[in-house]
Amino acid sequence: MTVKKLGLKQRYAHMTRGLDWETSYQPMDKVFPYDSFEGIKIKDWSAWEDPFRLTMDSYWKFQAEKERKLYAVLDAFAQNNGQTHLSDGRYVNVVKLFLTGISPAEYQAHRGFAWVGRHLRGVGPRVAAQMQSLDELRHIQTQIHTISHYNKYFDGIAEWPHMHDRVWYLSVPKSFFDDARTAGPFEYMIAIGFAFEYLLTNLLFVPFMSGAAYNGDMSTVTFGFSAQSDESRHMTLGIEVIKFLLEQHPDNLPIVQKWVDKWFWRGFRVLGLVAMMMDYMLPKKVMSWKEAWQIYFTEAGGSLFQDLERYGLKVPKYADVATEAAEHISHQNWAIFYQYSHAAAFHTWMPDKEHLDWLSEKYPNTFDKYYRPRWEMWAQAEKEGKRFYNMALPQLCQVCQIPMAYTEPGDPTTIAFRQSQFHGETYHCCSDGCKDIFDGEPEKYAQAWLPVHQIFQGNCGGATVPDVLAWYKMNVGADNMDYVGSPDEALWNQWQSGKMKAAE
């Protein structure tokens, strides 16, 4: 008689269940002190279903294989001077923004999932959180490795960890993860596992990495898609978390809905940086932000929320506002960075005619009417030697920490301002979405480390722009300002003329 092999489902159950125990030296509530204060009620942890039935031995096997492939590409890229084969020298600014703004967030996600993996009482989510924690650590390591090659040639990335903690716009992604990591374990799972990984991560990695492929950045596309192959597992964890919480107790619904609303809006604000990369910073473009939003939020999010309706969960509040803003957000963000490019660690530029025409075509409702005339005015000012820099420090939103430059829903010529009072002080927000978040936990957001406030309080190296830039460790004249006239551009042009000579 042949012995029948166990099926995947049974095998997985044997490998992953019954690994934990009821503690006897200490009460369980003391061993897991953080999983009750948020008000979430769990009746039965064993009802947790792992969507991917991946055991630890398979996990190591697949991850090792992914790493071998990635490092083979990185070697090939370096050996063949891949940096000289990019579509244009401007492209590297995308990589700079990625390493300074996104990669440290991978590390924060690693820490966050390690903590959640310790503090949830159920063994199923603990194992899943542990794997994700390891994935996130892999992501930041591969990103540092990949981008270190660019650091040999291009400016703006040498001081990335230092800058992440100090530079004004990097406080946007930093504060997003600080916010998630200072929440309880269930809110963290909804914030990062569900809202970020399931709803929004596609918008970050898929069109953006496809853009890297199109622009000749073989190394970034490889780490990007290698990371993204882990994201599929993270997405299923996110969706499982939300189903599990909603199935466990009806009292969980209003708590979860509030978190979904909050973290959708927080994520949407952070992703404005990606919107700008896609519409303005990729020399060869793959799709507009508006198109990506249509595919990955409207279509994919629509299917998901239709599924979650059976639990009573609704589409996030202000999803309609975010969809309307998809017509504006990349343009408004690029305008901010263009005006403050003396204080940013990457280069900016005004789009050329071909790029303007592409934007007009992709944004027929808004670009010609609201943005193209401004870009043409600024380009003209550059020609006349009067390049416009905004020397006033901007007011920042207390929640998303982005300069208050976004416009009212339905009225793109009026800047939106919202205010709340707390303990006799006035706090400012950029939108109803951010104001709701502030009003939900004013004692948390009143403590926000806002870069502009900190400068005015004398905590950022001094009272002048050069003092602050020195405190940022910004290499002035190389890391910042326009691409045109930068050392990056000079080096790129030198490589190009070398190619021309070789072709003669």
Added chain:
Amino acid sequence: MKQIASLTLLQNDEARPIIEAILADNANARVMNMHGAIKIDCDDELVVNRASVEERLGRTWDPQEIHLVLVSMAGNLDEDDDRFLVGWKH
């Protein structure tokens, strides 16, 4: 509104037999080609059958090997020894 099940895979030699198997086994699948990746959408559900992939690959194939070429997905996942399925049916 129809609910869309979706798989995004790398555009490479390793993924090609999987892509072909998906397109053969899911009659209503729609394809979006991107640089470096391919997004396959289908109303309600999308299935990857082990047998179809093995037929094209000429060797045994464990559905979990899809991890090596998978970029993104949409739908609730159900996997066993014979197939890998994403969908919205309950």
